[in-house]
Amino acid sequence: MARGRPLQVDSTTPDRSLAHRQSAERRTLMGRLVRAREEERRKIAADIHDDSIQAMTVVSMRLQQLRKHMTTSEQKELIARIDEAVVESITRLRELMFDLRPPALDRAGLGAALRELLDRMRAETDIEFSLDDRLSREPSSAVQVELYRIAQEAIANVRKHSKAGLVKVDLQRVQQGYRIRVIDDGVGFDVAIHTEERGHIGLLDMNERAMIAGGWWTIESHVGGGTEVEFWLPDERAGDAAGG
Ligand SMILES: Nc1ncnc2c1ncn2[C@@H]1O[C@H](COP(=O)(O)OP(=O)(O)O)[C@@H](O)[C@H]1O
Ligand SMILES: [Mg+2]
Structure with a gap:
């Protein structure tokens, strides 16, 4: 059975050269950018929740009150349709909020947040999941x-x-860090071709995030045989220490 060529980045290789120090500095800087971006997302998510969703909820309540004062069924129907549109917008805002900053991440942690994501996937597709959070x-x-x-x-x-x-x-503590594997039994694909595709940056983005964090990321796939993504990130700052 033919295996796809794994794409791997391992930036933890010890190297005391200037280039390595520079790359460590770059990683620190990138780390700050990542944190700033997440902080920004968290703020926007909080604003959507405290401001936009609250305001839309009030509109929906007012519409329901208004509906009771309507005399004809046409009028009642019209108000009901407007209310439906408002409720639909609230749902979309909630989804946007979830994508920006999954509330479960702060409230209940990584395993719980991933479970929520997988639950949503299962509800909206035919894909089953198992989650092994160790x-x-x-x-x-x-x-x-x-x-x-x-x-x-x-x-x-x-x-x-x-x-x-x-x-x-599955989520596991490995060495001075954390390893996650996402393994599907689907159609698979040719990794060498698809990592080069223009406009498709998901694979590159995963790789880059792992690298910036001082960890590694791999994907292995073959047509007809499913796909396995595996990555490891060190505890914060352990990446810098690895270079000496
Ligand atoms: N789990 C998977 N199963 C099958 N094909 C995949 C899987 N993950 C990625 N691919 C293939 O690799 C391509 C590139 O993925 P990605 O960089 O995330 O871009 P995008 O998801 O935007 O298409 C996808 O278009 C798809 O053809
Ligand atoms: Mg993608």
Whole structure:
């Protein structure tokens, strides 16, 4: 059985050269950018919740009151339709909020947030999942969110492309960091071709996020034989220490 060539980045290789120091500095800088971006997302998500959704909810309540004062069935019908549109908008805002910053991540942690994502996938597709969460403690919040973002893209790919019946996700503490695997039994693909495709940046983005965090990311797939994404991120700052 032919295996796809794994694409791998391992930036933890010890190297005391200037180039390595520079790349460590670059990683620190990129890490700051990542954190700033997540902070921004969190703020926007909070605003959507506290402001836009609240305001729309009030509109919906007023419409329901108004409907009671309507005399003809045409009028009642019209108000009901407007209310439906408002409720639909609230649903979309909630989804946007969820994508920007899954509330479960702060409230209940990485495993719970991934379970929510997988539950949603199962509800909206025919794909079953198993989640094996063996983390006994939560990663620091910067590492947690990067682990989530990479797993989110891997799961989005399973949803969009795999036609899988089952996806297995497991989370484990490995060495001084965290390893996640996302394994589907779907159609698979030729990794060498698809990583070069223009306009498709999901694979590259996962790879880059892992690299910036000082970890590694691999994908293995073959046509007709499913896809396996595996990645590892070190505890915060352990990446810098690895270079000496
Ligand atoms: N789990 C998967 N199963 C099957 N094909 C996949 C899977 N993940 C990725 N692919 C293939 O790799 C391509 C590139 O993925 P990606 O870079 O995430 O871009 P996008 O999801 O925007 O198409 C996809 O278009 C798809 O053909
Ligand atoms: Mg994708």
